[in-house]
Amino acid sequence: MMKRLTTRDIFALGFMTFALFVGAGNIIFPPMVGIQSGEHVWVSALGFLLTAVGLPVMTVIALARVGGGVDTLSSPMGKAAGVVLAFICYLAVGPLFATPRTATVSFAVGIGPLVGDNALALQIYSVIYFCIVIFVSLFPGKLLDTVGHFLAPIKIIALAVLGIAALLWPAGSHLPATDVYQQAAFSNGFVNGYLTMDTLGALVFGIVIVNAARSRGIENSKLLTRYTVLAGIIAGVGLTLVYLSLFKLGSDSGSLVSQSSNGAMILHAYVQHTFGSGGSIFLGVLILLACMVTAIGLTCACAEFFAQYLPLSYKALVIILSLFAMIISNLGLTHLIAISIPVLTAIYPPCIVLVVLSFTLGWWQEAGRIIKPAMVVSLVFGIIDGFKASNLKDWVPVSLQHLPLSEQNLSWLPPVLVVIIIAAIIDRMKGKAVSVKTSA
Numbered sequence: 001m002m003k004r005l006t007t008r009d010i011f012a013l014g015f016m017t018f019a020l021f022v023g024a025g026n027i028i029f030p031p032m033v034g035i036q037s038g039e040h041v042w043v044s045a046l047g048f049l050l051t052a053v054g055l056p057v058m059t060v061i062a063l064a065r066v067g068g069g070v071d072t073l074s075s076p077m078g079k080a081a082g083v084v085l086a087f088i089c090y091l092a093v094g095p096l097f098a099t100p101r102t103a104t105v106s107f108a109v110g111i112g113p114l115v116g117d118n119a120l121a122l123q124i125y126s127v128i129y130f131c132i133v134i135f136v137s138l139f140p141g142k143l144l145d146t147v148g149h150f151l152a153p154i155k156i157i158a159l160a161v162l163g164i165a166a167l168l169w170p171a172g173s174h175l176p177a178t179d180v181y182q183q184a185a186f187s188n189g190f191v192n193g194y195l196t197m198d199t200l201g202a203l204v205f206g207i208v209i210v211n212a213a214r215s216r217g218i219e220n221s222k223l224l225t226r227y228t229v230l231a232g233i234i235a236g237v238g239l240t241l242v243y244l245s246l247f248k249l250g251s252d253s254g255s256l257v258s259q260s261s262n263g264a265m266i267l268h269a270y271v272q273h274t275f276g277s278g279g280s281i282f283l284g285v286l287i288l289l290a291c292m293v294t295a296i297g298l299t300c301a302c303a304e305f306f307a308q309y310l311p312l313s314y315k316a317l318v319i320i321l322s323l324f325a326m327i328i329s330n331l332g333l334t335h336l337i338a339i340s341i342p343v344l345t346a347i348y349p350p351c352i353v354l355v356v357l358s359f360t361l362g363w364w365q366e367a368g369r370i371i372k373p374a375m376v377v378s379l380v381f382g383i384i385d386g387f388k389a390s391n392l393k394d395w396v397p398v399s400l401q402h403l404p405l406s407e408q409n410l411s412w413l414p415p416v417l418v419v420i421i422i423a424a425i426i427d428r429m430k431g432k433a434v435s436v437k438t439s440a
Contacts, residue, residue, distance in 0.1 A: 014234025023294025028263025034250025038177030044189030051193025060232030063206030094302035100329035102291035110284025163245030172255035346386030349378040381412035
């Protein structure tokens with residue numbers, strides 16, 4: 001008889017997926033958008049939800065359909081290009097940015113207010129933090145038990161408390177929107193959704209979700225796809241509720257902090273205002289759980305991926321990746337965010353194009369004819385937007401700084417649409433490629 005997951009395990013898988021997604025960026029960026037967008041908060045929220053919820057759920061579904069990771073999803077590009085893209089995604093959401101950020105955010109919210117900007121305290125904290133990450137990550141077959149049945153429910157309850165508090169006890173009224181949100185609220189929310197790294201995270205977590213289901217003895221490909229899709233939908237609903245409550249929390253915190261405050265400062269100020277001194281402990285535990293679960297999921301996923309291509313064991317890679325992330329985390333939150341913004345602005349467009357086009361594979365005679373040029377163009381214009389979002393903005397020619405949608409960091413979108421249309425016409429004219437066999 002075919003083995004199936006119980007209803008309890010399906011929800012545990014969904015909760016685990018949700019818990020893997022809700023990490024540092026998911027908690028600190030919505031309050032920032034909320035306080036800065038003022039009266040346009042819900043327009044900004046809509047743009048944010050498209051890239052921070054819609055695209056990640058689409059990515060999980062796309063991976064479930066192809067039955068593999070990002071390297072399988074990108075196969076129409078060719079094996080070499082697909083592996084390169086996979087390496088970039090795994091490095092970005094692994095040891096370079098996302099994993100170190102989980103440590104710096106949990107420190108900034110939980111420990112930072114008590115000890116101040118103390119480099120030694122951050123070093124000690126990061127050592128303890130990543131020792132725990134290593135210990136749990138060494139046993140990936142236990143993720144559904146440790147995360148799905150234990151850590152995730154605690155994390156969800158804590159987030160629910162914070163979300164309900166934001167709805168019932170707003171700290172005050174919103175401030176007028178800043179200039180950038182007055183001009184382009186939707187597109188700024190859309191681009192800020194990049195910073196959660198959820199779409200990149202989905203490219204990484206897809207295989208973790210599948211393996212968690214396999215740990216329960218599920219081997220049938222159709223069932224694995226079904227359970228992965230259900231997990232993605234459950235996670236998407238949870239993410240939407242969390243984000244909406246955090247947007248409101250930030251929007252109503254204008255009387256507590258300035259609009260230039262980062263998300264950690266906004267959350268700390270709100271919790272102090274609403275719950276008193278005990279609120280700092282509550283918020284510290286919440287952020288620690290959120291960040292650590294994400295760090296564990298990222299470490300497991302990255303180690304499993306790199307073990308396929310490097311002459312190192314899974315356990316060795318868990319330790320190496322964690323130690324590297326620990327070193328990077330000591331740069332501090334502000335520096336990490338400053339470095340990550342231009343990089344994410346550059347690599348997000350080709351990832352978006354890949355995920356969206358993966359649902360259209362049946363439309364084309366040869367999918368590679370569409371996906372390859374679209375990916376190249378999106379990467380080129382993404383890199384231009386990345387330079388504009390960095391301290392190297394002056395390197396970008398003036399003519400490229402005023403492209404359509406350039407002010408919204410979406411200048412990649414019009415040329416990609418044009419290239420897809422042209423490539424589709426060429427694909428239709430050429431028809432299916434015919435392989436010619438030669439005989440000796």
